[in-house]
Structure formats: C-alpha cells, structure tokens
Amino acid sequence: MPHFVDPSPAGVCIFCRIVQGEIPSAKVYEDALTIAFMDLGQVNPGHVLVATKRHAANIFEITDEESAAVMQTARKVALAAKIAFEPAGLTLLQANGAEGGQTVAHFHLHVVPRHADDGVSFSWPRKEPGGAVLEGYALQLRNAMLSESVPVAA
Numbered sequence: 001m002p003h004f005v006d007p008s009p010a011g012v013c014i015f016c017r018i019v020q021g022e023i024p025s026a027k028v029y030e031d032a033l034t035i036a037f038m039d040l041g042q043v044n045p046g047h048v049l050v051a052t053k054r055h056a057a058n059i060f061e062i063t064d065e066e067s068a069a070v071m072q073t074a075r076k077v078a079l080a081a082k083i084a085f086e087p088a089g090l091t092l093l094q095a096n097g098a099e100g101g102q103t104v105a106h107f108h109l110h111v112v113p114r115h116a117d118d119g120v121s122f123s124w125p126r127k128e129p130g131g132a133v134l135e136g137y138a139l140q141l142r143n144a145m146l147s148e149s150v151p152v153a154a
C-alpha cells in the first residue's frame with residue numbers, strides 16, 4: 001500500500017478536483033452520486049476507483065444512499081472489467097484512515113481485476129480466539145448497533 005496521505009479538506013482534495021474536472025482522470029462511469037475512474041497506480045490493468053461525488057472522508061461519513069450507490073457502481077465496473085480484461089478473479093478493497101491503509105481521504109472503493117501470481121498480497125493475521133470470544137465480540141457489536149449513529153433497517 002502507498003504511504004503518502006492527502007489530508008486536503010472538502011472541495012480541494014484530489015478526488016474532489018477530479019469530480020469537478022479540475023484535474024484530469026480517465027473516467028469510466030458517473031451517475032448522480034458516484035464517479036468511477038482509472039487508478040493512477042494500476043495494480044493490475046483495469047484497476048478502477050469508485051468514489052462518492054460528494055466529499056466524505058471515509059465510510060463513517062457517507063450516507064446509506066451513497067454506500068448503496070457505490071456498491072452498484074462497483075458491480076457495474078466489475079462486470080465490465082470481467083468482459084474487458086478477463087481476470088481470473090476480482091478484489092474489492094476499501095480503506096479507512098491511515099491505519100486502515102487509506103491514503104486519499106475521500107471515500108473510494110478499489111475494483112481490482114486479479115490474476116494468478118499477480119503479486120498482490122494482503123497480510124491476514126488470523127487469531128482464531130474461539131467461540132466464547134466470538135460471542136463476546138458479537139454482543140459488543142449488537143449493543144453498539146443500538147447507538148443513534150448506526151442507521152436502523154429500512
């Protein structure tokens with residue numbers, strides 16, 4: 001993962017400037033809430049970023065409507081990538097905060113076509129703490145879901 005971070009505020013961050021057409025991008029798709037454009041880094045050919053049009057730094061700042069729209073656009077892009085690049089697999093990746101691997105603080109989802117031995121790796125340190133610990137974590141989350149900041153089911 002790259003290590004620079006763009007902390008620019010709403011309206012002047014790199015992706016806001018791409019949304020506004022102030023800096024160039026190779027655009028794939030846009031609708032009312034989302035924009036999809038080629039990632040500069042191209043981890044594999046066809047690597048696309050799907051971003052919200054509105055500036056929101058991360059998953060904690062987007063609306064339910066934006067989150068649904070981003071996933072719908074990502075699926076369109078994934079289906080197109082499957083036709084255009086014939087990948088053996090495809091990975092969706094979405095990072096939040098520097099510690100989460102995010103370098104541009106404007107919400108976006110990576111759509112990455114994947115191939116055997118393509119060099120992409122993600123360390124995944126499994127802990128397997130056992131059923132009782134899992135139940136405890138689930139209880140913590142169920143309680144947290146009662147918080148006002150978590151949307152209730154439609």
Ligand code: 5GP
Nearest residue numbers: 014025037038039040041095101102103104
């Ligand atoms: P993150 O690390 O935040 O999940 O992903 C940020 C991504 O934005 C990186 O993969 C990087 O290549 C891409 N990126 C950074 N600046 C630009 C830019 O100016 N134009 C485009 N198209 N992509 C960018």
Ligand code: ZN
Nearest residue numbers: 013016055106
């Ligand atoms: Zn922005």
